[in-house]
Amino acid sequence: MAKGARAQIDRLRNIGIVAHIDAGKTTLTERILYYTGKIHRMGEVHDGTATMDFMPEEQERGITITSACTSCLWGDTRINIIDTPGHVDFTIEVERALRVLDGAVGVFCGVSGVEPQSETVWRQSEHYGVPKLAFVNKLDRPGADFDGVVDSLREKLGVKPLVLTTPEEQGTDFAGVHDLLARERLIFEVEDLGATVDRFPWSEEEAARLEPLRDTLLETVAEEDEEFLEAYLSGEEMPLERIKQAIRRACLSRRLTPVLAGSALKNSGVQPLLDAVRDLLPSPLQAPEVQGAHPVTGERRSVELDPKGPLCGLVFKVSFETGRKLVFLRLYSGRLKPGQEVYNVTRDLDERAARIFVMHAGRKEKLEEALAGDIVAVAGMKHARTGDTVAIHESPVLLERISAYEPVISLALEPRNSEEAEKLEEALGHFLQEDPTLVFRTDEDTGQMILSGMGELHLEVVLERLRREYKVDPRAGRPQVVYQETVRGKGGGQAEFDRLLGETPHHGDVSITVEPRERGKGADVFFDMALEGWPQALVDGVRGGLEDGLLSGPQTGYPLTDLRVRVRGMRRDEHGKSSEVGFRMAASQALRRALEEAGTRRLEPIMKVEVVAPEEYVGDVAGLFGAKGAKIENMFDSGGRKVVQAYCPLSALFGFSTELRSATQGRAGLMMQFARFDVLD
DSSP, X not given: OOHHHHHHHHTEEEEEEEESTTSSHHHHHHHHHHHTTSOSSOOXXXXXXXXXXXXXXXXXXXXXXXXXXXXXXXXXXXXXXXXXXXXGGGHHHHHHHHHHOSEEEEEEETTTBSOXXXXXXXXXXXXXXXXXXXXXXXXXXXXXXXXXXXXXXXXXXXXXXXXXEEESSOGXXXXXXXXXXXXXXXXXXXXXXXXXXXXXXXXXXXXXHHHHHHHXXXXXXXXXXXXXXXXXXXTOOOOHHHHHHHHXXXXXXXXXEEXXXXXXXXXXXXXXXXXXXXXXXXXXXXXXXXXXXXXXXXXXXXEOOOTTSOOEXXXXXXXXXXXXXXXXXXXXXXXXXXXEEEEETTXXXXXXXXXXXXXXXXXXXXXXXXXTTOEEEEEOOSXXXXXXXXXXXXXXXXXXXXXXXXXXXXXXEEOSSHHHHHHHHXXXXXXXXXXXXXXXXXXXXXXXXXXXXXXXXXXXXXXXXXXXXXXXXXXXXXXXXXXXXXXSSOEEEEEEEEEEETTEEEEEEEEXXXXXXXXXXXXXXXXXXXXXXXXXXXXXXXXHHHHHHTTSOTTTSSOBOSEEEEEEEEOOOTTSOBOHHHHHHHHHHHHHHHHHHHOEEEEEEEEEEEEEXXXXXXXXXXXXXXXXXXXXXXEEEETTEEEEEEXXXXXXXXXXHXXXXXXXXXXXXXXXXXXXXXXXX
């Protein structure tokens, strides 16, 4: 790689802002854009004017629904930022962002600390090996406890925190932060909204109070970095740059998590965070090497980050703007120019990258070329879907796909006339391309359109977007829970299919058994017999018949899961009537008989529910959970309030938030997230 290209990539940071809902991610991003000169007027989430919440639904609700991309400069470092949602209904947005990021900033409320969705997104980032910084926000709020949040990072997330900046007072007395490395107090000027940062050396009183914290910082770094340990034990005063290099090594290896303090709403502590992003988080050059496989042979191969190498990129998001499709792409190798033909390896077809853009929330800036390491939006790729790999024919490679999620709630849609039906199907087709967690089907018995998603809010937003963007307002039924089905025990079945279909005879004879698997393992079809000499068409017929049968359980009509189907035997007809259709039908009938013998039961979505309330309302909360058939798992103190954690069937939680507000006079906070499909014992 040429030195110039390497230096350009080394000055690039691809980061995400991730956290629990209402921790202040979007407010923080707004300050970052303002201080880097990307915007010249700060918007506010509570006013509906935040740059990154550009969808009308986001502005009205004051929450982030879709991950938004932007790019800015901090000195000579280009920072590509993805601001992700905090609400659990939009977890897929976080998942696909983390899949393509090199680093992340976790934002935590200075009062609430590590909350359920904070844990979820942190675990997701660990799965992808993403180095992270932690920003403790809202330290100006009453009840803020910086040390308590740092402790919760250690206890709940299992990280080793390294405090780089600490607050000068907390709550209503919050007055800036201290830089422990530089031994300085930082004051952010009110007159220019914090753009000017005044740095003052510590006074004697401040030094006496803060030097022990700095010593702890250096000791923690020495414990994790042998190179630094030798110099530290010698007792010499080390240059600031050398300390930062050691912290960076520990951060990149995820042995330490640097922690910074501030209040984005009060315009304090953001510039030190930007310095930390530049100095401590990886460029694409330091990110783990991307692994893929040959699409035909399955041979594992590495993708080398090189602008002169063969093109390789991953589609991590699809969106539609006024009916026009935009594909968001992370380039891992090669370069991409407008008008270039690319090979969609996942779908085995050619695409054309007509135009390339760098995104700034809802606005686009044209690019003449994108290089390895870049995150860009591409117009013209008609067939691409989330998780697709693009490459070139001469060097095809298939990257790991983005995880899928099971929908847990559905509602019936009924268009008002035939014209609206066509528009509705077209609009839903676009939404399904944008959002892999949405599922759409037509009920064979009723003819109704059934839309399924991750929660009530998820489906509400889809209906709002249908009305606003497509001028379609279908009648919608009440939300219904999506169930699954599994077997109670072992069972067996055998079936012979032998009949004329039209004038063609078809025959098949199949014997199978079914047995339970562990929760969450899914359904599996296994041929427990020798297949030598069996035509592939007949084997495919058996597999197809079983897979079709698993789509609809005998008790609920919902898909079967957590079971293994073993094909014990197949018998061919002596007169040559055996056919793929015959074996498909026989397998389906054998499955029904095996399920009847094994017995089945319904699995429902079990939600993890967390309620935070004043202590005097704990009894009311426990009583409400009892009435819902919930199982209380944990109860503890946090920030002077009680936290009650429970597991509850989703079917019992409709209207729960309203009942909770009534029972606690509106003083309780509620968080729900999907845990598993199961029976709540």
